[in-house]
């Protein structure tokens with residue numbers, strides 16, 4: 001059992017009065033003293049119950065789980081954060097498994113893989129399908145297989161969290177964290193956890209269709225700086241193919257029926273030109289990114305040479321350095337992405353001072 005003194009258990013809540021006391025107690029019984037509940041303006045008595053359970057409670061200044069996490073972590077001064085839902089779907093008994101790779105210095109971010117032990121009824125068939133699809137798309141675009149990027153059971157070092165450029169307010173936060181881990185070479189490991197169904201009387205805040213759409217958009221939006229060839233190329237390819245299809249139609253009609261479709265012909269030319277330009281832009285952006293990564297690698301090597309104690313020296317790999325659309329890395333098991341100094345390190349700071357009380 002690792003030390004609990006340097007760990008803050010973070011529980012985001014929105015109307016979780018049915019489960020919050022038991023959730024807090026389970027981590028307290030597992031030996032954690034530092035438990036922070038960040039509430040999103042619950043209209044039930046979640047906050048009062050959390051206080052009764054002797055957790056620290058703060059109310060987020062904005063809205064959405066993502067904003068809550070960013071604001072809460074900015075206030076945490078422990079070294080490690082163990083983040084879980086307050087709905088009893090994750091077990092405090094898995095906390096050691098989540099924290100062990102961090103405390104052993106093997107990685108900086110841990111994802112609890114819910115698919116390893118999914119209890120009956122824990123996830124609807126639609127959500128399971130959506131999760132699998134999102135993980136595949138993530139792997140396709142971002143080149144890593146983290147198995148369960150939407151998992152809410154995470155453990156990470158506060159330092160590595162501050163390397164991530166996060167802006168998603170809602171349920172896009174887990175996706176964004178996964179993408180940013182790849183982008184910033186944060187060493188990431190996947191560990192198996194148990195995922196249980198919510199107890200009767202509590203209900204999810206997730207809207208599968210709406211939030212699923214937001215997550216897909218998040219994946220695409222993040223491709224801009226992580227896989228520009230996909231970001232620009234996918235639209236470029238669709239536009240080019242549409243233009244070519246229209247052009248084929250116009251030419252066929254001209255030869256077969258002697259009819260000219262000038263307006264469609266202009267549209268076909270415009271779509272093809274636009275598409276080809278986007279494709280070229282995608283290739284150029286990909287080239288710039290590759291050069292940038294090489295440069296960043298060189299700077300890291302110099303930093304490591306100047307600091308022999310740096311963990312980057314022992315954990316560096318090139319698995320995510322040159323991913324292209326469709327490329328995959330074989331990291332289904334505990335996945336180790338390389339570490340490095342972030343080229344875009346940045347600290348999230350809350351825009352408004354939140355309230356916190358015990």
Ligand SMILES: Nc1nc2c(ncn2[C@@H]2O[C@H](COP(=O)(O)OP(=O)(O)O)[C@@H](O)[C@H]2O)c(=O)[nH]1
Nearest residue numbers: 012013014038039040064065068085086204205
């Ligand atoms: N602070 C805060 N917590 C939230 C918000 N939305 C959801 N949560 C909490 O985040 C955790 C995950 O949400 P949940 O509804 O369980 O989503 P699911 O696990 O995907 O079904 C739960 O503990 C929620 O109470 C929010 O807007 N603000």
Ligand SMILES: [Mg+2]
Nearest residue numbers: 085087089152
């Ligand atoms: Mg949940």
